[in-house]
Ligand SMILES: Nc1ncnc2c1ncn2[C@@H]1O[C@H](COP(=O)(O)OP(=O)(O)OP(=O)(O)O)[C@@H](O)[C@H]1O
């Protein structure tokens with residue numbers, strides 16, 4: 253397949269094929285239920301695209317993407333709750349608030365009555381939080397496991413915070429029971445298809461964005477920062493700014509995914525944004541191949557599909573299976589399943605191409621590069 | 637048409653440029669202490685643009701630490717003035733942007749990126765966000781020239797990780813050139829090179845140094861004799877002697893230090 257997908261034309265063709273598959277074939281052949289399910293998986297895939305950039309390319313183990321996913325999701329959910337409450341001459345106060353709270357809409361909910369503010373906030377709030385967090389963390393040179401633990405703790409804290417706010421965020425029940433989405437009836441099957449289409453289109457755009465970033469100068473610099481952060485400083489760059497920029501992109505993608513998840517799935521609760529879902533995001537990406545363009549997408553969709561298929565039949569078994577798979581992939585195939593494809597491709601290419609001059613490869617080079625086998629990290633000019 | 641070139645004509649000489657207002661690096665009372673151990677002890681050092689200064693001294697003398705201090709890698713006291721600008725105490729990337737570039741004792745390049753990408757990154761710290769978001773379509777003229785100077789046009793597309801040791805060091809020198817630094821600090825740039833490679837590197841250093849402030853750490857006394865225009869000897873963190881190669885070799889203190897340790901001449905082997 254790699255042979256066909258080379259060069260600019262190949263990329264465009266591959267992209268078009270994916271678009272046809274997602275936007276034409278899937279809606280035609282899948283049942284409404286399965287299409288909705290696929291839509292949900294595509295949301296996870298959008299998060300995964302961001303993780304692929306931040307972790308696969310930037311080396312930041314973003315174990316807390318649930319936070320940004322949750323911010324986008326809750327902002328969208330608040331808007332939908334408020335809009336629903338005003339339907340048919342309603343009071344404008346979401347049902348659960350009168351049930352558990354004072355029956356008053358808290359001030360910080362109010363801005364999200366506006367559709368425009370909501371759409372902006374879905375992008376800006378996760379982006380700003382990531383910007384502040386990223387600058388604070390990366391300027392202090394927090395990295396590696398410390399960064400991962402910090403992200404994880406943040407996701408845990410975020411979930412705990414949400415659970416504690418029964419009257420304003422629905423507590424552990426979260427927000428659900430939505431009836432409309434920007435004026436569209438969520439019961440209408442056509443509108444459900446439309447929601448799926450939006451998610452698919454956003455995923456395609458995110459992949460295109462990720463591709464552009466990977467092949468841009470910033471993408472090359474990011475690999476340099478990942479592999480030798482300290483060295484980059486001596487060339488006049490501040491790695492903290494570069495890492496923060498990519499962290500923000502990943503956060504914005506997660507936020508948008510969260511905002512799409514809510515109307516597609518119909519509920520958002522702390523269980524969707526805490527530690528476990530944050531880890532699940534990472535697992536999908538690791539399995540698929542973090543440093544490649546499509547590995548994270550396929551891994552996220554595959555892992556989510558397997559989960560929904562297996563967890564209904566063997567509810568407790570899935571968690572162990574997922575954990576085991578994660579350990580196996582990290583331990584024996586750090587490049588993920590994508591590295592299988594490129595290993596096969598490389599072998600085939602080596603057979604046909606003239607042998608490379610036998611330049612001794614220092615052991616250090618291969619040891620410091622466990623994540624970058626395959627096409628994705630290969631320079632453009634070497635591929636032609 | 638005269639495009640700026642990375643290698644203007646001319647030869648370096650002791651004392652540096654004699655015309656115009658040469659740039660300079662003025663180091664005063666530079667001290668670095670590691671948990672109370674003074675690795676660099678009140679070092680004074682002046683290097684003028686156009687001088688090819690070598691910094692020699694026994695193992696552990698503090699040579700690398702001097703460069704680490706100048707480039708902001710280790711905290712230091714004293715003063716390092718680059719042509720009127722105090723650089724000590726600034727962040728590493730700020731110092732680099734003020735035109736101070738360095739190489740490392742163990743060549744340090746981005747192994748997962750191609751030679752061309754390595755050079756492009758080195759050339760790019762001044763690029764704006766829009767340029768960074770775009771794809772690298774054309775080769776920067778400076779990068780092209782650097783590739784030619786270091787003789788690596790043939791391997792421009794190869795990953796830096798597969799380069800031979802000497803090539804990595806040349807790549808690092810190339811990166812320094814495109815980085816547009818006027819202060820070059822090179823830490824043992826010929827270590828591990830063959831005799832021919834050494835000679836080529838020496839010639840390259842002379843061409844580079846004619847228009848820059850250059851400080852090269854080196855052990856190989858033959859190499860120093862052949863290419864240095866001036867020498868500073870460091871021992872136990874202190875400047876022991878300074879002058880031409882002949883002058884420092886005639887210095888009793890220097891002889892004592894080298895006889896006391898393994899000996900500079902013995903290092904040649
Ligand atoms: N980070 C550090 N922490 C503690 N001590 C250090 C550190 N870096 C260097 N030193 C010590 O400082 C002294 C000077 O080291 P430096 O590397 O500058 O020597 P050098 O002159 O470059 O030697 P060589 O010729 O072997 O490269 C040595 O005694 C070394 O052990």
Ligand SMILES: [Mg+2]
Pocket residue numbers: 699700701741823
């Ligand atoms: Mg040293």
